[in-house]
């Protein structure tokens with residue numbers, strides 16, 4: 001039954017779409033434009049995010065991209081709560097690219113952090129307008145009316161009006177001033193803090209979801225692009241004769257030449273356009289392409305990482321210091337040092353990037369699984385030489401993002417090809433494309449040293465880091481980590497130390513460098529978390545005890561007076577300080593819940609780590625068994641303090657996902673480069689964690705009324721260290737160079 | 747022309763014999779519930795049932811589909827009423843949802859063979875399905891719930 005409805009709906013799209021111009025097709029794909037656009041005057045807009053139909057349905061705009069974090073549920077949940085709406089009568093509408101919404105760039109674990117308050121205000125404002133409309137209609141003082149359960153009530157007379165009955169009048173009123181808004185008391189929340197199931201559940205269960213890869217338009221061409229294997233190379237020549245002979249192939253097109261900075265520009269290459277995906281892929285295999293030389297064609301990731309490891313053994317540029325770390329080391333009774341490294345990594349969202357574009361009469365419409373519709377709009381406009389307001393960007397569901405889909409290069413590819421062919425074009429990246437032509441997590445080397453006095457107290461701390469910078473992607477010149485990357489778990493070291501030196505070393509870029517879930521916190525969380533554990537072992541201390549000692553008294557840490565201009569994830573330091581009490585809080589919570597101090601079976605052990613990132617705090621305890629050279633992860637516990645939480649179930653699911661993401665990268669994650677080209681290509685050589693490797697996972701959320709912090713990323717950084725610490729304590733090797741699979745069997 | 751039964755209806759597509767079923771379903775029949783993740787039978791995103799067996803549509807050539815019965819996520823059950831779909835809902839399994847068509851199709855096939863699977867059987871039968879979002883603990887729990895709800899419907 002359901003499948004028949006589905007097929008016929010799609011056929012309906014094909015038939016009706018044929019007669020329409022490409023640019024109105026969006027209205028025919030469900031969820032891609034405001035639902036009221038076709039409902040006509042029956043729906044009234046109360047504000048940018050809230051519209052209400054005479055049928056009582058409340059349409060709430062979600063302006064952020066859904067990639068599995070549950071934001072299409074979480075933000076509307078906040079609006080509906082303040083609005084006093086009935087969740088069963090809420091319809092979530094995906095917002096188009098529109099600067100009026102504020103930033104739509106769904107990365108940096110920011111959606112709830114930045115929009116919790118605004119969404120509350122949007123809901124409260126619409127509620128106030130409905131109440132005012134009812135008071136006007138009844139000719140009673142505003143104080144006597146109250147919204148509740150999708151209606152406005154007049155207690156005295158027992159009268160009530162449904163939201164749908166009030167919407168039109170309410171929409172004609174002036175919204176209340178912000179300082180006049182009455183926000184609900186948290187005690188009265190109906191939805192905030194509740195496990196509301198995700199709004200896309202029914203569509204996911206029945207296969208009706210539309211991801212970027214799923215968009216289909218009438219008369220659409222399918223494109224598969226062979227891109228340069230080495231960054232900086234261009235197409236020198238191409239022989240497309242065999243490709244054009246493949247059945248279904250319509251044409252080929254040489255993508256524009258590029259130069260550095262690489263920005264979000266499409267990579268040079270040759271596109272094969274066909275009537276279906278398979279034909280496009282088959283045709284692409286027949287291309288004969290010669291590439292120009294590139295300055296990066298000598299890049300070899302192993303040799304490069306060795307160079308970085310060498311550099312971090314040398315004194316570098318100091319970015320933060322307390323006292324004199326070098327004198328501190330000289331005066332120390334004992335010292336200890338260790339180096340760590342993390343290779344290049346890639347996002348590997350389950351859905352590789354995909355975008356569909358139509359170009360007609362100087363305007364372009366895009367459908368894409370993008371984390372960043374506004375930057376998609378800007379970049380497409382730039383590439384086509386039209387104004388951004390001539391580009392309409394529809395955001396589909398994202399089959400995972402992890403930062404890959406905040407780079408709009410794939411939408412620009414589709415736009416260029418749509419303009420070139422005059423037809424709708426879908427560019428689908430294959431898994432190989434995704435792994436070989438991404439924006440990589442930077443390979444990184446770090447070096448740590450600690451000096452102890454005769455009581456074993458750590459009196460001096462030295463840490464250095466080197467990795468190619470994301471800034472290079474944008475300027476083509478940066479050759480050392482930038483401040484915004486050092487913010488991520490390096491310059492913000494929260495330890496109480498008499499002497500500290502945080503230093504950076506040079507690292508030139510040879511690949512497109514980008515942000516991957518938790519970004520530089522990955523390497524810094526791994527290195528710091530491992531080094532503390534190594535120190536604890538050396539000093540014969542329990543790891544938790546040493547962590548608590550290093551963190552020192554309950555206090556707010558500000559690295560600024562020590563020379564480090566700390567960005568704090570763009571947040572106010574007053575609202576979101578580095579709070580050592582909260583770090584200790586999650587550490588103690590997880591250690592107690594997991595029972596890390598209890599005896600374990602032979603060859604089994606716990607590992608601990610803790611990390612603050614995206615203004616939230618996460619501690620992880622991991623239990624492993626080591627048999628000979630084989631590692632098995634048995635159990636993981638995580639605790640997060642993210643302040644106020646909107647949907648605890650989605651926070652737990654993010655934490656579960658972060659544990660597994662962290663295990664994947666720690667155990668098996670490695671992108672290597674030979675002769676400037678990425679070696680790996682698919683899941684056989686870039687493996688991801690599978691169900692048989694997945695441990696039991698327990699997640700704890702610290703109850704808090706503090707401002708909401710990030711959730712999507714902060715779970716990742718402590719994972720690798722907690723795992724490697726557990727392996728060592730279970731009798732395995734001390735792993736300082738990820739991934740673990742290079743040293744042990746996983 | 748290739749003829750086969752898709753979710754109970756006979757369909758025909760003008761596909762080459764070497765075209766994998768995945769692309770015939772997605773591009774020619776508009777059935778996009780079955781997803782692409784790797785194209786090499788490495789991730790399970792494209793899992794469908796061929797005469798009741800779980801198979802990877804990305805590597806299954808149309809020549810082998812001719813005359814057979816194919817079930818996709820869209821046809822697993824009316825109104826998402828299959829025990830697997832019910833259990834998935836109960837445990838709030840999906841994050842992004844992209845892998846979940848394949849996960850549910852694999853789980854349904856697993857339960858048809860093993861109505862009461864233990865952890866090892868689940869690990870064995872489900873390890874071909876990757877979930878990058880990391881929903882494995884919930885998938886495991888949901889399969890056990892689905893088993894209680896009746897295994898195969």
Ligand code: FES
Nearest residue numbers: 783784787790804
């Ligand atoms: S797409 Fe078929 S197994 Fe991955």
Ligand code: FES
Nearest residue numbers: 842843845877879
């Ligand atoms: S839910 Fe996103 S890949 Fe499985």
